[in-house]
Amino acid sequence: MKPNQFKKLPVFLFTFIAFLLIESCKPKNTNVAASGDASKTYIAPGQYDEFYNFVSGGFSGHISVYGIPSGRLFRIIPVFSVDAERGWGFSEETKPMLNTSHGFIPWDDAHHPELSQTNGEVDGRWVFINGNNTPRIARIDLKTFKTAEIIEIPNSAGNHSSAFVTQNTEYVVAGTRFSIPLDDDNGDVPIDSYKKNFRGTVSFIKVDSSNGRMNLSFQIRTPGLDFDLSHAGKGKSHGWFFFSCYNSEQANTLLEVNASQRDKDFIMAVNWKKAEEYIRQGKGKKQAVRYAHNVYNDETHSATSKIETEVLVLDSKDLANMVYLIPCPKSPHGCDVDPTGEYIVGSGKLAALLPVFSFDKIQKAIAAKTFDGDVDGIPVIKYEAALYGEVEKPGLGPLHTEFDQNGNAYTSMFVSSEIVKWNVKDLKVLDRVPTYYSIGHLSVPGGDSRKPFGKYVIAYNKITKDRYLPTGPELAHSAQLYDISGKKMKLLLDFPTVGEPHYAQAAPASLIKGNSVKFFKLEENKHPYVAKGEGAVKIIREGNKVHIMMTSIRSHFNPDNIEGIKVGDEVYFHVTNLEQDWDVPHGFAIKGALNAELLIMPGETQTLKWLPTKPGIIPFYCTDFCSALHQEMQGYIRVSPAGSNVPLKYGTGVKPNPGQEK
Amino acid sequence: MKNKLSTTSRILIAFASGALIAVFLLPAWRIDLFAPQYPEGLTMNIWINKLSGDVEIINGLNHYIGMKHISADMFPEFKYMSYVVFFFMALGMSAAITGRKKLLLAYIVATIIGGLLVIYDLYKWGYDYGHNLNPNAAIRVPGLSYQPPVLGHKRLLNFDAYSYPDAAGWIVFGAGALVIMVWLVEWLINRKRNKRLKTY
Incomplete structure (x- = not known):
C-alpha cells in the first residue's frame, strides 16, 4: 500500500462513524417499536371468534365481515356495487336492488355501517350503511348476510353523515354532504350563487321494528351546510340527533382553503321528537320528488324496485325549537355521543383540542336562550354555554371517538397517526399508541351504543406503506387490533382489508350466529x-x-x-x-x-x-x-x-x- | 295352585304395556352417519309410521352409489305397525286386568317373536338397500355393499354408520324386560310355594 492511501484512511473512518451515528438518530423501524401478541389473537382451527366485525368497503361498495380477534375475513357482502362472483346486479332478481331515480347504477361508495339497536344496545338484527355518491341507505339482514333493502334519498347530494340509528332503531338518518339547489328548485343557476340557492337536508327514515322495512318519514331543510357525520342521542338525550357540519363559510370552490377560514363550524342538534310533533300538527309540506325504494324478498328470491314520488318536508327556517347550531372548532368530522348520552364529542380535523359538549348544558342554554345570533333563523348556542370542557393537546387531526364501558374515550388522530385514550369525566389524556399509518375511523365493539363491550379497539388506516409485502402502487388498507383491557393500549394484530374501510362496527358473535339461515326451504320458495x-x-x-x-x-x-x-x-x-x-x-x-x-x-x-x-x-x-x-x-x-x-x-x-x- | 298374578305384578304389567304409547310420540330407531364433511352428523329417525331427520340429505348422498331413494311410502310396515302396537297394548292390559298367567306368557312370547321380527325386518331392508344398487351409479366399488349395521357401527366408504334404538325403542325394550322380570319373579315365588306344599 502506498503511503498516500494511508492518509485517506482516517477520512474514511470518520465518514463511516458519522454515517452510523446519523443512522441511529433516525426513528426506529416500526417493526421494532410495535410488538404483536399472537397468543391473544390466535383462534385455534375450528374455533370461533368472539366478535363479528362489519367493515365498510368504501369505494368497493361492499361490506366485509371479519372475525375479531383473529382478523380473519369471512365474507364480502355486496351492497351498492355489482358483484360478479355472486351475480349481484347481474341476475334478473338482484338488478332491481341497484335501481335508482337515475336508472341502474352498478357502484357506490359505502362508508358507515351501523348495527341496529334496541334500548341503545346492539341487537344484531340488521346493519345499515350509506351510499355516499348517489345518496342511498342499505339494510343488510344478518339472518342471511344479504342486502335486503336499499332506499334512495331525494333532495340530497352525497349522503355522508349516515347511516346512524336512534336508540331503538326508530330512525336511520341521512344528511347531504353537498348542499345543492333542492329537487324542486331550478338547479340551472350559477355555481357561485351558493349562498342564495344552495340548501341542505337531513332525512329521517323510519324503520319497522318487526321486519326492518325502511320508509322515508320526513326531511328537514337546513341552511346550505355540508353534513359530515352524525350520532343519535341516547339515554337522557334520546330524542335528539347531532350532525357535524363543515363549510359554514358556504364556499363553492377550493373548499380545502375556503371552507377552513372560520375558527368554528357547527354541530347541528336536531330535536326529532319536536319534528314528529310538528308533523302531527300538519306542519310538514309534501314535496314531489322521485326516489327508488328497492326491497329483496326471501320468499320470491327477487327484488322489486318502486319509484316513490313524495316526501314530507319540515323547514328549519319556519319551525322554531327544532334545530340548533353549536359552534365546534374547525371542520368537525366525528360527532360522537358517550354511553350515558350526556357528552357529545366533536372532532375538528384541524383543531388543536377536542371539545366535549354537555347535553344538560345545551338544554339549559336553549331554555335561557343563551344564543349567539342565528344562521338562517337557526339559533346558534354560545360555545361556552354548551361546552363541558376541552381535552387539551390530544394529538393532531382528531377524527372520530368511540367509548368503552369504563368512562374512557378513544379518539383517532389522522395527522399524528395515533389512538388517544382519555377520560370523559376529567378530560385527561391517559394513553396514546401509534397506528400504521394515518388512522381514519376506529371501532370498539358496541362503542357507539349504551353498552360498549370494550376489550378491543380496531384502527382503520388510510395508508399502509411498508406494513405488508408490496403489491405495486396500490396497497391494501390496513386494520389494526389493539387490546384495551389494560391500562395501556397494546397492538395485537395487523390485517389487510377490502376496498377502503371507513367506519366499522363490531358485535358479540353470540348476538348473531344463532340466527344465521342455513338454507332456504324449497317448499317456501315463491319464485314465479x-x-x-x-x-x-x-x-x-x-x-x-x-x-x-x-x-x-x-x-x-x-x-x-x-x-x-x-x-x-x-x-x-x-x-x-x-x-x-x-x-x-x-x-x-x-x-x-x-x-x-x-x-x-x-x-x-x-x-x-x-x-x-x-x-x-x-x-x-x-x-x-x-x-x-x-x-x-x-x-x-x-x-x-x-x-x-x-x-x-x-x-x-x-x-x-x-x-x-x- | 294359585293361578292368578299378584297385584304388584299386574300393576307393573299395566305400566309396561301402557308405556308402549311412547312409540307414537318418539322415534323407535335411529341411524347416525358421520363423515369428514358432516362433523355434526346426519340422522335418520325411524318411527313406527314415518321417517324423520335428514332423510333427504341422506338420499342426496345415496344417489352417488345408486341406492334407492328412501321414502316412507315404500315401507308397508308403516301402514300396519300402529295396529300391531295396539294389539300388544291390549294383550298386556288384558293380562293385567284378568291377572291370568297364560295371558302374560302369551304376551311375553309375542313380544320376543315381535322383537325378532323387527330386527329381521330391519336387516332385510338394510340388505335390500345395501345390495340392490343402480348398476349405472356414479360410484361403483366391485364387491362392496352398503348395508347399514342392524345394531352397532360399520364403516361405509367415507361414512361411519351407527344403528341403535332411539328413545321409544329403549322404552319398548325396557317394557319387554320388565314383563319378563315380572314373569321370572312370579315363577320363583310359585316354585317356592310349590316346594313348601310338597314338604307338608
Whole structure:
C-alpha cells in the first residue's frame, strides 16, 4: 500500500462513524417499536371468534365481515356495487336492488355501517350503511348476510353523515354532504350563487321494528351546510340527533382553503321528537320528488324496485325549537355521543383540542336562550354555554371517538397517526399508541351504543406503506387490533382489508350466529319460475322469450340438453337449487354470456338472461365445486338460426322428458 | 295352585304395556352417519309410521352409489305397525286386568317373536338397500355393499354408520324386560310355594 492511501484512511473512518451515528438518530423501524401478541389473537382451527366485525368497503361498495380477534375475513357482502362472483346486479332478481331515480347504477361508495339497536344496545338484527355518491341507505339482514333493502334519498347530494340509528332503531338518518339547489328548485343557476340557492337536508327514515322495512318519514331543510357525520342521542338525550357540519363559510370552490377560514363550524342538534310533533300538527309540506325504494324478498328470491314520488318536508327556517347550531372548532368530522348520552364529542380535523359538549348544558342554554345570533333563523348556542370542557393537546387531526364501558374515550388522530385514550369525566389524556399509518375511523365493539363491550379497539388506516409485502402502487388498507383491557393500549394484530374501510362496527358473535339461515326451504320458495323438483322442470316459449325453469342438484342440471333455441331469442335460465342442506350452493355459467355467473343457494331460484348471437352448440356448467362429480355437472344448448323449425326439446339422462312447445 | 298374578305384578304389567304409547310420540330407531364433511352428523329417525331427520340429505348422498331413494311410502310396515302396537297394548292390559298367567306368557312370547321380527325386518331392508344398487351409479366399488349395521357401527366408504334404538325403542325394550322380570319373579315365588306344599 502506498503511503498516500494511508492518509485517506482516517477520512474514511470518520465518514463511516458519522454515517452510523446519523443512522441511529433516525426513528426506529416500526417493526421494532410495535410488538404483536399472537397468543391473544390466535383462534385455534375450528374455533370461533368472539366478535363479528362489519367493515365498510368504501369505494368497493361492499361490506366485509371479519372475525375479531383473529382478523380473519369471512365474507364480502355486496351492497351498492355489482358483484360478479355472486351475480349481484347481474341476475334478473338482484338488478332491481341497484335501481335508482337515475336508472341502474352498478357502484357506490359505502362508508358507515351501523348495527341496529334496541334500548341503545346492539341487537344484531340488521346493519345499515350509506351510499355516499348517489345518496342511498342499505339494510343488510344478518339472518342471511344479504342486502335486503336499499332506499334512495331525494333532495340530497352525497349522503355522508349516515347511516346512524336512534336508540331503538326508530330512525336511520341521512344528511347531504353537498348542499345543492333542492329537487324542486331550478338547479340551472350559477355555481357561485351558493349562498342564495344552495340548501341542505337531513332525512329521517323510519324503520319497522318487526321486519326492518325502511320508509322515508320526513326531511328537514337546513341552511346550505355540508353534513359530515352524525350520532343519535341516547339515554337522557334520546330524542335528539347531532350532525357535524363543515363549510359554514358556504364556499363553492377550493373548499380545502375556503371552507377552513372560520375558527368554528357547527354541530347541528336536531330535536326529532319536536319534528314528529310538528308533523302531527300538519306542519310538514309534501314535496314531489322521485326516489327508488328497492326491497329483496326471501320468499320470491327477487327484488322489486318502486319509484316513490313524495316526501314530507319540515323547514328549519319556519319551525322554531327544532334545530340548533353549536359552534365546534374547525371542520368537525366525528360527532360522537358517550354511553350515558350526556357528552357529545366533536372532532375538528384541524383543531388543536377536542371539545366535549354537555347535553344538560345545551338544554339549559336553549331554555335561557343563551344564543349567539342565528344562521338562517337557526339559533346558534354560545360555545361556552354548551361546552363541558376541552381535552387539551390530544394529538393532531382528531377524527372520530368511540367509548368503552369504563368512562374512557378513544379518539383517532389522522395527522399524528395515533389512538388517544382519555377520560370523559376529567378530560385527561391517559394513553396514546401509534397506528400504521394515518388512522381514519376506529371501532370498539358496541362503542357507539349504551353498552360498549370494550376489550378491543380496531384502527382503520388510510395508508399502509411498508406494513405488508408490496403489491405495486396500490396497497391494501390496513386494520389494526389493539387490546384495551389494560391500562395501556397494546397492538395485537395487523390485517389487510377490502376496498377502503371507513367506519366499522363490531358485535358479540353470540348476538348473531344463532340466527344465521342455513338454507332456504324449497317448499317456501315463491319464485314465479321455480321448479320445485325435477318433475316440475319445463320450458315455456312466449314469442322470442324463452323461460327455462331448470333445477340443479348434485351433480346434474335438469334439463342438461336443450334444443330449439334460436338466434334472436331472449333466454332466461331460472335455476332452482334443489339441495336442502347447509353449504351446498350450485353455480351456473354459460359460454359467451354478456353477464356474470349465478351462485344459487340451496332452495333458491336465480335467473340469468342470455341472448344467443349465433348458431352452434353452447355449453353451460356448475361453477361451485359441489361434489365429487362437480366436473360432470354440465350441459349443452343447441342454438339454431333465426326462423329455424328445430322443435323445442329438453331433458336429462337416459329418458329425456318429451319437450312441448307452448 | 294359585293361578292368578299378584297385584304388584299386574300393576307393573299395566305400566309396561301402557308405556308402549311412547312409540307414537318418539322415534323407535335411529341411524347416525358421520363423515369428514358432516362433523355434526346426519340422522335418520325411524318411527313406527314415518321417517324423520335428514332423510333427504341422506338420499342426496345415496344417489352417488345408486341406492334407492328412501321414502316412507315404500315401507308397508308403516301402514300396519300402529295396529300391531295396539294389539300388544291390549294383550298386556288384558293380562293385567284378568291377572291370568297364560295371558302374560302369551304376551311375553309375542313380544320376543315381535322383537325378532323387527330386527329381521330391519336387516332385510338394510340388505335390500345395501345390495340392490343402480348398476349405472356414479360410484361403483366391485364387491362392496352398503348395508347399514342392524345394531352397532360399520364403516361405509367415507361414512361411519351407527344403528341403535332411539328413545321409544329403549322404552319398548325396557317394557319387554320388565314383563319378563315380572314373569321370572312370579315363577320363583310359585316354585317356592310349590316346594313348601310338597314338604307338608
